[in-house]
Amino acid sequence: MSRSHPDERQRGRIEERSKTLRVVVFAGNDPVTGRRTYLRETIKGTDKAAYKRAEKALTKLLAQVDSQRSAPSTVNLSFALNEWMRTSEIEDSTRHTYQGYIDRSIKPALGEAPVNKISARMLEGFYTELRRCRSRCDGKPFVEKHKKTGDHDCVAEECRPHVCKPMAASTVRQVHAIISGTLDAAERWDWISSNPARVARKPRQKRPEPDPPTPAEAARLSEEAFRMDDDWGTLVWLAMTTGMRRGELVGLRFSRIDLEEEVIDLRRNWVRGKEKGTKTHQNRRIALDSETVTLLREHRDRVAERVRNLGAKFTDDLFVFAGTQHPDHTEPYSPNAITQRYKDMADRLSISTHLHALRHYSATELLTAGIDLPTVSGRLGHGGGGATTLRVYAAWVAASDRKAAEILGSRMPRLRRDDDLP
Template identity: 65%
Template sequence: MFSGVDPVTGKDVYLTETVKGTDKAAQKAADKVMTRLLSQVDQQRSATSSVSFGYAIDEWLRTAELEESTRDMYRGYVDRNIRPVLGDEPVRKVSTRMLESLYAELRRCRARCNSKPFVEHRAEGEHECKKEKCRPHACKPLAASTVRQIHSIMSGALSAALRWEWITSNPARIAQRPKQPQPQPTPPSPSEAARLVDAAFEMDGKNNDDWGTLVWLVMTTGIRRGEVCALKWSRVDLEQGIIEVRSSYVLRKGVGRVKDTKTHQMRRIALDTETTVLLREHKERCRRRLTELSIELTDDMYVFSGVRKFDPTQPYSPHAVSSRYKDMAERLGIDTHLHALRHYSATELLTAGVDLRTVAGRLGHGGGGATTLRVYAAWVAASDRKAAEILGSRMPKRRLKGLTEGL
């Protein structure tokens, strides 16, 4: 039975169902199936709501509790990948098949070129392609993680449409999405970590270990980039050797603001003796600089500030921190980035036999360690092997008959 045209593939869609048998009972069952299919097609063609899928997504984005940076990212996906295909489709007609067709198309080519060659023009109107450097289209598939993100957006919008009684079911709930890719963290090796921290302490010159202290703190605590930028002296207890992570500093369209941590939870991280000493020295340096300016160091000042101008009333830019670290690593010939120090902290702890829950707590992972286990599964396995050997070494020694017979 003809059910319309698939907006993703442009192909006709037919609803089919097979009823076996030729007797009267089979004919009666076939009549029921036909009635049900007719009702399904009629419901799609004469939906009680004329709301488009694009409108449903816009309303969900407007009302959902999302970080502004997340909302902006979602709007980008909607404008590039969702609205051109399904934006004008009535929300009641969006089906599981449509969603899965879109996922398949995006995994093959983000431009959904339908395997037809064409030229990607870099200018509009009359122009010379050679001069404008126009080039033939080359298929570039979207990553599985990106398609999963697009699925989450559409699922959220359809769930809202279900709550608002615009649809009777959410087709995204049963739609198959790409499998979640296995995380592959690449922490620096211990020797690379040593070179990185040594270089960091040398960068700001003699008697200025600010940058080195920042890199050291990230390396030993696994604190996130935005969290170290938002850290204030009021959250540093040098007597107890503890820092409290309560907020994160982010930049959006060039404007910075302090927000909750990624998991919206506060956590306390214990500091080792060396790190505590470094922070004491760093605080004293900050105090001396401010004294020269006739300013008193207060607890509401930031622990780290920028390079060009020392101003602890303003946080270090997260982008500047990442850029400076990347430049330092490239000069050393090490292919790494700042977030890899977080991986380094986690993997070193797990390799040393620290339990999963403690590592998850220091990193600020939710789910009681489920995220930590998924990301660092290989290191957890290595830690488990070490635990087995430790336990085995403490067991009473026995003569193994199979190995001692005939000796």
């Protein structure tokens, strides 16, 4: 049975237990639940020295309460995550991705933890577990049950021994971003006094390793694409020469191509069946070379004739590229279909590459040719004023710098040396 110390203060008290003292301070009402909250600290012993330590602890906790703008909240992380997702302005595609990480990884591990109990150490331990196994298993062998419920005949395709699959460092960084964003909001809402994710260590970002096709491989890919059909060849060519992202190619409409000015006014992206702004929310104009302009003129005429043959009217609002399911070009090419078709084509040519590598090809060819970094960054639509371009293509920037040095050296007046004297 505990009793209060005679010197009990109005907002706090020292309770004597069997062999310990407990310091209790009223911290206010929970801003979310409305319940009374308290700060507590246990002191070993009940002698005079213990009481002195308890009084110091009482003073410290009272000062801590006074320094807070409001009482810390005892709501759990699941509630905070839901509130953050509800109030945040996030693109639909990003929201869908975040919700998947929240449901599969974050809530099962930390969802029940009160936000004011989450620490940097707790977060770092969580990230370490994910990097070892995304299922956060205990390391002991077990059989993964199939999603079916109830009794069923177990076959190899349904139930199998668990194999640990580490979560990629980049994915853990996304998980960290979700948690950090949620705890930032909790701090703004006065649910916690500080955000522990701000100091928690997260996996280092792996240095990008772009692997573009060689010029010879690019030539083979382009030739094969045009051999398959002219529309497909034009799409692959445009990806090579402009470095446009897949969603930007898919969402491109004829109204955004100015064949007289020889530019593409890029403003939209196509993601999950919807139009949205570009990835970095930048509108950019991409200059076109004369060969690309010629190909696009021919492609426009080809699409216009195709649409008229279907009894429809050609307008500049139609999509530039469309699959066989939408010959009238009122719907764009499926992004996944483009990726798969390109992969199948590359596999037939025995070239190990993927569609996004054409973006790398465009960037590296420009840098190797000596085009300045801001220009390349602008064509690619990178954010950060060229910092992203430099980070991704550092090796090619160095090669471009070497070429610039050689060019400058060749233009300098030649120095006379003793060996040159007659």
